[in-house]
Amino acid sequence: MPESKTASAKAKRPASRAQSRSQSGAQRGAQRARAGAGLAQITAALRALSEGRYDTRLDPSKFGDAALRGLATEVNAAAERSHADLADAAARVDAVTQGVDEAIEAMVRLVVKGDLTGELRLGISDAALTPLVAGVGQVMETLKSFVHEIREAALQLSTSSAEVLAAATQNETSTTQQASAIHETTATMEELKGASHQIAENAQMVASIAEQTLASGRQGEGSIKSFMESMEKVRKNAVEVDDAISKLSRRVERIGTVVEVIDEIADRSDLLALNAALEGAKAGEAGRGFSIVAAEMRRLAENVMESTKEIKNLITEIREATHAAKQASDGNKRMAGEGEKLGSAAMGSVTGILSGIQETSDAARVIHLATQQQRTATEQVVQSMSEIEEVTRQAQAGSRQATGAAAELAKLAERLASLIQRFRVE
Amino acid sequence: MSEPTSEILTFQVGTRIYATEVYDVRRIGHGTEAGLTHVSRSCLGQPLASGRGLVVTGTDEMEQALDVDRVLGIQSVPGSSIQPLPAFAAQCLGSAAVVGLVVLDESPTPLIDIPTLIREQLEISAAPREKRIPDA
Numbered sequence: 076m077p078e079s080k081t082a083s084a085k086a087k088r089p090a091s092r093a094q095s096r097s098q099s100g101a102q103r104g105a106q107r108a109r110a111g112a113g114l115a116q117i118t119a120a121l122r123a124l125s126e127g128r129y130d131t132r133l134d135p136s137k138f139g140d141a142a143l144r145g146l147a148t149e150v151n152a153a154a155e156r157s158h159a160d161l162a163d164a165a166a167r168v169d170a171v172t173q174g175v176d177e178a179i180e181a182m183v184r185l186v187v188k189g190d191l192t193g194e195l196r197l198g199i200s201d202a203a204l205t206p207l208v209a210g211v212g213q214v215m216e217t218l219k220s221f222v223h224e225i226r227e228a229a230l231q232l233s234t235s236s237a238e239v240l241a242a243a244t245q246n247e248t249s250t251t252q253q254a255s256a257i258h259e260t261t262a263t264m265e266e267l268k269g270a271s272h273q274i275a276e277n278a279q280m281v282a283s284i285a286e287q288t289l290a291s292g293r294q295g296e297g298s299i300k301s302f303m304e305s306m307e308k309v310r311k312n313a314v315e316v317d318d319a320i321s322k323l324s325r326r327v328e329r330i331g332t333v334v335e336v337i338d339e340i341a342d343r344s345d346l347l348a349l350n351a352a353l354e355g356a357k358a359g360e361a362g363r364g365f366s367i368v369a370a371e372m373r374r375l376a377e378n379v380m381e382s383t384k385e386i387k388n389l390i391t392e393i394r395e396a397t398h399a400a401k402q403a404s405d406g407n408k409r410m411a412g413e414g415e416k417l418g419s420a421a422m423g424s425v426t427g428i429l430s431g432i433q434e435t436s437d438a439a440r441v442i443h444l445a446t447q448q449q450r451t452a453t454e455q456v457v458q459s460m461s462e463i464e465e466v467t468r469q470a471q472a473g474s475r476q477a478t479g480a481a482a483e484l485a486k487l488a489e490r491l492a493s494l495i496q497r498f499r500v501e
Numbered sequence: 502m503s504e505p506t507s508e509i510l511t512f513q514v515g516t517r518i519y520a521t522e523v524y525d526v527r528r529i530g531h532g533t534e535a536g537l538t539h540v541s542r543s544c545l546g547q548p549l550a551s552g553r554g555l556v557v558t559g560t561d562e563m564e565q566a567l568d569v570d571r572v573l574g575i576q577s578v579p580g581s582s583i584q585p586l587p588a589f590a591a592q593c594l595g596s597a598a599v600v601g602l603v604v605l606d607e608s609p610t611p612l613i614d615i616p617t618l619i620r621e622q623l624e625i626s627a628a629p630r631e632k633r634i635p636d637a
Contacts, residue, residue: 357508
């Protein structure tokens with residue numbers, strides 16, 4: 076052993092140096108040197124033992140001093156004992172390690188097989204491994220419990236994932252239908268927007284027409300007023316004409332009376348002339364001149380009667396014309412009266428119509444404003460619907476992803492259930 | 502030596518023109534003159550207006566009138582213009598009042614004896630109905 080040799084060498088060198096210093100004292104010195112060397116050897120041996128070199132041994136025979144020899148022997152005994160204890164400890168460690176390996180191997184074997192129905196049977200007799208065995212048993216029980224819980228959880232997870240998948244699928248379907256409905260609604264709202272625009276334009280046109288109609292109605296009202304004034308004038312004129320006709324008729328009647336008198340006179344003259352001519356003719360040649368005068372008188376009377384006849388014809392025509400004028404005047408008065416009545420009725424109607432047109436115009440204006448608001452609101456709704464459609468499209472995409480994730484989750488749940496089925500716990 | 506003339510009074514009844522001698526007519530009156538016996542309907546026809554009455558003196562000196570429409574006038578005609586009614590024609594006529602024909606303006610016009618006509622007509626009017634002579 077090098078250390079021992081070194082220690083011996085180190086022990087020899089002081090002794091040599093002590094022999095050289097003093098012969099007398101050399102004896103004691105030699106003794107002390109030998110004792111010191113022996114102690115140094117023992118110390119070195121103890122240091123080696125303390126450093127774990129349990130095979131370090133001293134040769135007691137080389138110690139001259141009995142005490143040192145005994146000490147060396149005890150050191151050797153302690154070293155032996157320590158060595159033996161270490162061997163025992165190593166053996167126990169090996170046994171425990173083997174037990175642990177066996178336990179782990181058994182546990183791993185059970186886990187790999189997935190059979191957790193039985194109990195872990197170990198051939199370990201070491202009492203020190205009893206807690207380990209108990210712990211492994213507890214681990215197995217815990218594992219069983221875990222497997223059981225995981226199986227139930229996997230089953231629930233599978234069921235839940237199926238439900239989630241179904242719900243996600245339903246959600247995706249609903250989202251798709253919702254997206255379709257929203258798309259249709261958006262399209263409808265676009266059409267409604269166009270219709271609202273058209274309605275707004277039409278309402279504006281109606282309002283404009285109502286305004287024009289109102290203006291025309293007011294013009295009509297003014298025309299009816301003018302018409303009624305004209306009718307009043309016509310009626311007054313007709314009354315004046317009627318009066319004039321009455322005067323004319325009276326004058327004509329007067330003329331007729333005069334003409335009748337003239338005619339009567341002419342007739343009498345004619346008659347007188349005839350009788351004169353008759354008497355003249357009866358008187359023969361003596362009455363010739365008388366007859367000539369009578370004939371002339373008769374001619375004049377006939378002329379007068381012809382004239383009166385013409386005058387009578389004229390009077391008759393004037394009477395007929397006057398009668399016709401009277402009838403026309405009466406008709407004018409009647410028509411003027413009826414015109415005034417009709418004008419009044421028309422005025423009432425136009426007033427009502429104007430009121431209606433005014434209300435229509437107001438309503439058309441309100442409708443115009445309402446349709447403008449409706450158009451604006453519709454445009455906002457269309458904008459909102461577009462945003463909703465975009466959001467729905469995103470939701471649809473998210474729903475598809477959720478469905479895919481749910482399907483993947485269902486597959487994972489099935490796989491987890493399949494994996495956990497490998498562990499039999501009952 | 503000039504031809505003797507006759508004074509002829511022409512009158513109209515309806516559309517027909519007749520003639521009579523002026524000496525048969527006392528005067529000319531109105532067709533509606535009161536106080537006279539008027540004869541309107543006769544074999545000469547019925548006047549439309551009865552404007553004149555040819556007044557004659559009746560048998561009892563009462564004036565009687567033949568109603569006519571018009572008195573056309575009095576004119577002198579040559580005696581040769583007056584022709585008596587042919588006997589055959591006189592026999593054919595139911596009245597003796599038509600005494601001849603007078604040519605006026607180249608047209609033959611019946612010459613009427615008005616007093617006779619009135620007398621006949623008054624007799625007819627006074628006679629029973631079945632004995633009346635039908636109108637000409």
